[in-house]
Amino acid sequence: MLVADxxxxxxxxxxxxxxxxxxxxxxxxxxxxxxxxxxxSTLLKCILGFLRPGRGRVFLDGKDLSSMNRTELARRMGYVxxxxxxxxxxxxxxxxxxxxxxxxxxxxxxxxxxxxxxxIETLGLQELSLRYLDELSGGELQKVVIARALAxxxxxxxxxxxxxxxxxxxxxxxxxIVKYAVEERGMAALIxxxxxxxxxxxxxxxxxxxDGCVLASGGPEVIVPTSLKEVYGTDFDIxxxxxxxxVVPLSKKWEDRKELISGGKSYGQG
Amino acid sequence: METATAVSVTSAYRSYSRRKVLFIxxxxxxxxxxxxxxMVMGSAGLSPLDVIKAIVGRADKHVAQIVxxxxxxxxxxxxxxxxxxSLAGCVMQSVLRNxxxxxxxxxxxxxxxxxxxxxxxxxxxxxxxxxxADAVIIRNPYLVTVAAFVxxxxxxxxxxxxxxxRGMTPEAMILAGIAFGSIFSAGTVITQYFATDVQVASxxxxxxxxxxxxxxxxxxxxxxxxxxAIFFFMLNRWNYNALLxxxxxxxxxxxxxxxxxxxxMFFSSLITAVVVSFMGIIAFLxxxxxxLMRRTVGNDYRYLIPASCxxxxxxxxxxxxxxxxxxxxxxxxxxxxxxxxxxxLFLYMLAKGNRRI
Numbered sequence: 001m002l003v004a005d006x007x008x009x010x011x012x013x014x015x016x017x018x019x020x021x022x023x024x025x026x027x028x029x030x031x032x033x034x035x036x037x038x039x040x041s042t043l044l045k046c047i048l049g050f051l052r053p054g055r056g057r058v059f060l061d062g063k064d065l066s067s068m069n070r071t072e073l074a075r076r077m078g079y080v081x082x083x084x085x086x087x088x089x090x091x092x093x094x095x096x097x098x099x100x101x102x103x104x105x106x107x108x109x110x111x112x113x114x115x116x117x118x119x120i121e122t123l124g125l126q127e128l129s130l131r132y133l134d135e136l137s138g139g140e141l142q143k144v145v146i147a148r149a150l151a152x153x154x155x156x157x158x159x160x161x162x163x164x165x166x167x168x169x170x171x172x173x174x175x176x177i178v179k180y181a182v183e184e185r186g187m188a189a190l191i192x193x194x195x196x197x198x199x200x201x202x203x204x205x206x207x208x209x210x211d212g213c214v215l216a217s218g219g220p221e222v223i224v225p226t227s228l229k230e231v232y233g234t235d236f237d238i239x240x241x242x243x244x245x246x247v248v249p250l251s252k253k254w255e256d257r258k259e260l261i262s263g264g265k266s267y268g269q270g
Numbered sequence: 271m272e273t274a275t276a277v278s279v280t281s282a283y284r285s286y287s288r289r290k291v292l293f294i295x296x297x298x299x300x301x302x303x304x305x306x307x308x309m310v311m312g313s314a315g316l317s318p319l320d321v322i323k324a325i326v327g328r329a330d331k332h333v334a335q336i337v338x339x340x341x342x343x344x345x346x347x348x349x350x351x352x353x354x355x356s357l358a359g360c361v362m363q364s365v366l367r368n369x370x371x372x373x374x375x376x377x378x379x380x381x382x383x384x385x386x387x388x389x390x391x392x393x394x395x396x397x398x399x400x401x402x403a404d405a406v407i408i409r410n411p412y413l414v415t416v417a418a419f420v421x422x423x424x425x426x427x428x429x430x431x432x433x434x435x436r437g438m439t440p441e442a443m444i445l446a447g448i449a450f451g452s453i454f455s456a457g458t459v460i461t462q463y464f465a466t467d468v469q470v471a472s473x474x475x476x477x478x479x480x481x482x483x484x485x486x487x488x489x490x491x492x493x494x495x496x497x498x499a500i501f502f503f504m505l506n507r508w509n510y511n512a513l514l515x516x517x518x519x520x521x522x523x524x525x526x527x528x529x530x531x532x533x534x535m536f537f538s539s540l541i542t543a544v545v546v547s548f549m550g551i552i553a554f555l556x557x558x559x560x561x562l563m564r565r566t567v568g569n570d571y572r573y574l575i576p577a578s579c580x581x582x583x584x585x586x587x588x589x590x591x592x593x594x595x596x597x598x599x600x601x602x603x604x605x606x607x608x609x610x611x612x613x614x615l616f617l618y619m620l621a622k623g624n625r626r627i
Contacts, residue, residue: 050521074524081518088514093283094570098515101508102524107572117280129279130286152523 001026001188002047002156007056008212009039009046016042017053018212024156024188024205029179031199032192034209035232040192041082043209044158047190049073060155074102078149080159083142087133092125092144095133099151119147123177139170143177150181157181157189163198171195175202196223196247220245290573293566297580301349301587308348308591309341313599339486347484348590348604349583350492351549352559353500354541356582359556360563360574361503364510365534366433368440370619372556373542374612375444377425377451379553382539382546383476384454385421387461389414406475411488411548418547422539425450430535441620478605479550481590488548495544499537500579506530507571514569552586552605554612559585561615585611 002024009017016039024030032040046053049065058065060076068076078099088095096119100112120129123143133141142162149157157178163171179202182189193199199206206222208215208231215230216222228236228247235250309321314336323329324337359372373379390396395410395417408414425447432438432446458476475483484492503510509530512520520527545552559582560574567577589607596602 045518048522050518070521070524070526072524074522077522079518079522081516081522085516089564089569090511090514091286091568091570093279093286094511094568095515098508098512098523101512104508113280113283117277117283120279121275126275126279130282148519149522 001061002190003059004043004047005057005059007043007046007053007058009042009051009053011042016212017046020056020209020212020214022207022214022217024190026188027182027186028205029182029189029191029203030205030207031203032190032207032209033194033196033199033231038209038231039212040209041160044079044160044190044192048077048079048158071102074152076155078152078154078157080142080145080149080157080162082160083138083145083165087136087141089132089134091130091132092136093120093129095144096120096147096151099148102152115153116151119151122150122180123147138165139167139173142166142170142174146174146177146181153185155187157187159189159191159193161192161194163193163195171198178202196228200245200247223247287573290567290570290577294573294577294580297577297584301580301584304584304587304591305345305349308345308587308594309337311591311595312341343484343486343489344482344590345587347481347489347492347549348587350489350496351479351481351545351552352555352581352583352586353579354492354496354545354582355552355556355586356559356563356578357499357503357556357575358538358542360560360571360578361510361534361538362556363560364513364571365531366429366443367513367516368443369561370440370444370557370616371447372554372560373422373538374451374551374553374555375557375616376429376447377449377454378422378429378447378539378542379546379551380451380454380458381425382418382422382543383551384457384461385424385543386414386418386547387458387476388421389417391461391465393417406483408488408548411485411491414547415491415544419540419543421454422543422546423536425454426535426539430532476550478603478609479546479552480601480603480605481549481552481586482601483550484548492544492548495540499541500575502533502537503575506534507575510534510571511569550603550605553609554616555582555586555589555608558608558612558615561619 005021007017007020020043032043034040042051045051047058047065065073093116096116097108097112100108100115104112120126125143125147128136128140133144136144146162159178162174162178166174175198178189178191181187191203200220200223205217205219207217208222208227210231216227223245225236225238232249237248237250239246239248306318306321310316310318316333316337320329320333321337324334325342329337355373362371362373362376363369390406390408393413395413396406396408428450429443429447433443509520509525512523512525513527513530517527560578563574563577563581567573586604586608589611590604593602593604593607
């Protein structure tokens with residue numbers, strides 16, 4: 001469904017993306033993994049058209065995104081940005097209604113309100129619908145932002161670290177919402193994410209970014225200690241919990257230093 | 271398929287929206303009543319009935335002359351200026367994402383005043399007198415408006431450039447605005463000393479605006495600018511809402527952020543310029559009315575735009591009525607009254623550290 005073909009992007013002379021190609025299929029969640037500064041956010045912004053890639057093209061259902069106008073792009077792609085903004089003083093309902101903006105000509109029609117109502121219901125936000133955003137907790141706020149993107153009725157959702165500031169309960173809830181939306185509505189989702197375990201638990205496909213290139217892409221089989229070490233620069237253990245793959249990052253440097261400090265003994269014994 | 275809860279959520283929202291509409295209608299009605307009251311007040315000793323008769327064309331010539339050409343024009347000028355200044359304030363606050371932004375705090379009004387003063391003194395569009403009653407006479411209102419607009423636009427461009435090349439906190443942006451405002455105000459004062467016969471009165475003309483100086487022709491120019499501007503802003507109301515959530519979100523909703531920002535500032539400068547060219551600077555009105563409405567109807571521009579228009583005209587009309595009656599028969603400049611009202615609010619907002627809209 002979404003095909004990125006040889007995307008390259010430079011900030012000034014600094015090359016962030018060199019040659020990135022991958023595919024996301026309908027009904028799939030695809031996780032974009034890479035260390036800080038690997039270009040995950042930049043890649044999302046190139047796909048969304050915020051940034052113009054120096055080279056390469058993105059296709060959605062075979063159609064080149066650069067040939068679409070702003071409204072068409074907004075009708076087909078929903079974006080959930082990183083949470084670094086002070087929330088505006090708007091009600092939850094008004095915020096989600098804004099997702100209908102690409103579909104509204106002059107004023108919201110009954111159908112727009114219906115879509116917002118049903119998204120609110122699906123995400124269980126009924127109690128909050130007339131509350132202001134700045135009165136919400138981080139988890140609630142993130143759900144509202146996702147609800148706004150869902151109200152756009154897009155074909156693909158692009159999420160930039162949607163779980164980075166959330167507690168474990170909210171992390172899982174947010175990812176479940178995304179999974180539900182993808183399965184129920186036959187959408188696709190591309191998620192830039194740091195938490196490898198969450199990615200493993202919820203996504204069907206993985207794209208590992210390293211130095212502006214795709215190191216590996218594919219199903220859960222690409223998540224192995226060697227590829228993770230290559231991406232994050234540290235060792236990983238892989239285990240299983242309730243038949244789910246779990247990765248544990250190890251810190252070699254810290255182990256070495258600990259030995260150095262305590263003269264070869266661990267703190268427990270000293 | 272829609273379920274019962276989804277229906278109740280949307281119907282709760284509908285009644286919430288209806289309350290906002292009712293509120294706007296109430297302020298508009300209050301403005302009209304205040305307008306009638308304002309036309310009754312004054313030394314001619316007219317009754318409300320006289321005023322209504324004069325408006326519908328059934329009063330004698332003398333009364334009609336007072337009501338239409340002195341009182342009504344003044345009320346209409348207050349209403350249109352109130353609309354313009356509060357619209358400019360509420361749009362600037364969205365496109366710059368700065369709750370402290372307004373025509374006055376960014377120096378846009380001062381820029382317009384400088385442009386107008388320059389047109390009158392240097393380009394011969396009018397003359398500066400020494401008497402306080404008619405301190406400035408405008409002979410070519412079009413030239414004055416254009417020059418005021420150029421002045422307003424140069425202040426706006428300066429702000430936009432500084433925002434673009436140095437990411438700024440809202441407070442720093444206002445400091446820059448104060449700097450620009452002072453430069454323009456100094457320019458205005460100096461310009462007037464080049465006028466043939468100048469006294470303090472004409473300087474007061476620009477520093478504290480007054481709605482009682484307008485002619486019908488000038489009012490027509492203001493209206494010709496104001497109504498298309500309201501339409502334009504209403505057309506962009508969804509975009510202003512989206513900008514509240516940041517540029518990235520706005521772009522992802524299909525909005526041309528740069529164009530929305532530029533055109534928003536352009537039209538805000540234009541509507542400010544027409545007010546300032548004919549009436550002088552009316553400080554803080556845009557800031558006060560838009561914030562009163564943000565607190566009551568909220569930040570949703572679909573309602574905030576009409577609500578600010580209503581509140582702006584209500585406040586300016588009220589301030590003008592007060593300025594005519596408080597030490598009658600002396601008429602104070604209305605700009606002094608609005609400053610008394612807005613200054614404390616501005617300080618309060620700064621103290622509260624209100625950084626978001």
